[in-house]
Amino acid sequence: MNGRYAISKAGRDAGKIYIIVGSENGTLLLADGVERKLANPKKKNSKHVEIPEQMEPKELAGMIAARQRGCDEAIRQILHHMMKNFF
Numbered sequence: 001m002n003g004r005y006a007i008s009k010a011g012r013d014a015g016k017i018y019i020i021v022g023s024e025n026g027t028l029l030l031a032d033g034v035e036r037k038l039a040n041p042k043k044k045n046s047k048h049v050e051i052p053e054q055m056e057p058k059e060l061a062g063m064i065a066a067r068q069r070g071c072d073e074a075i076r077q078i079l080h081h082m083m084k085n086f087f
Contacts, residue, residue, distance in 0.1 A: 001020055001023065001028075001051075002020055002021060002022060002064050003019065003020065003021075003064050004019070004020050004051055005017060005018070005019065005020075005051065005052055005082065006018045006019070006020050006028060006030055006044075006049045006050070006051050007049065007050045007051075007052065008030075008044065008048065008049060008050075009048050009049060009050050010048040011044075011048065013042075016032070017032070017079055017082065017083065018030035018031060018032050018036070018042065018044075018049075018079075019031055019032070019033075019064075019075050019078065019079065020051075021038055021041050021064050022041065022064075023046075024043075026045070026046060027043045027044060027045055027046065028043070028044050028045075028046050028049055029041035029042070029043060030042045030043075030044055030049075031072070031075055032075065032076070032079060033071075033072040033073065033074075033075030033076035033079065034076060037072045038064070038071050038072055038075070
């Protein structure tokens, strides 16, 4: 599931788009590359997140798994591109 888009459905950040960078104990770890970077992801209950089925930035999954440098910049660019083209 790492590398997929997630849209927050509840909380102060409702409507915000993140990238899933991991999971632990039923919570998802989310990053946006700006406020929440790969080093300090947001923990969010999976019930409070919508995961669009068709949208998945395939090039990002490998970078997240390897925790490569520049991953936060890639997350920012992908989310910016998605916001510009799909919303």
